[in-house]
Amino acid sequence: MEGMEVTTIRCGQCGTLKGETNHWIVAVIHPDYEGILFQPLECIATPRNPELIYKGLCGQGCSQKELQQWLDDLKRCFTTQGNEAA
Numbered sequence: 001m002e003g004m005e006v007t008t009i010r011c012g013q014c015g016t017l018k019g020e021t022n023h024w025i026v027a028v029i030h031p032d033y034e035g036i037l038f039q040p041l042e043c044i045a046t047p048r049n050p051e052l053i054y055k056g057l058c059g060q061g062c063s064q065k066e067l068q069q070w071l072d073d074l075k076r077c078f079t080t081q082g083n084e085a086a
Contacts (some may be wrong), residue, residue: 009041012055013062025063029053033074038063 009018018024024041030052041056048054057063 009056011058011062013057013065016058018056018058023059025057025059027053027055027057027063027066027070029055029070033070033077036067036070038067 009024010016011018011024012027025038026041026044028037028039028044030036038057044054055066057066
């Protein structure tokens with residue numbers, strides 16, 4: 001058992017610690033609001049693309065909150081840009 005690396009995963013929304021049977025989702029976020037993708041944790045490729053942001057989420061509720069935050073940020077970004085152009 002010596003030399004084994006233990007990885008602790010916490011939900012990026014609520015902070016819940018990942019258990020054995022949780023059905024976790026990963027939000028793959030593209031910088032500059034290019035998009036957001038949700039995939040089961042088991043489907044995430046390794047090594048991960050360093051240009052993307054990966055955020056572990058403990059389930060549907062936290063995934064919905066993440067999407068809402070992303071949409072709110074997107075809306076704010078374009079609202080701010082629209083005000084600057086005027």
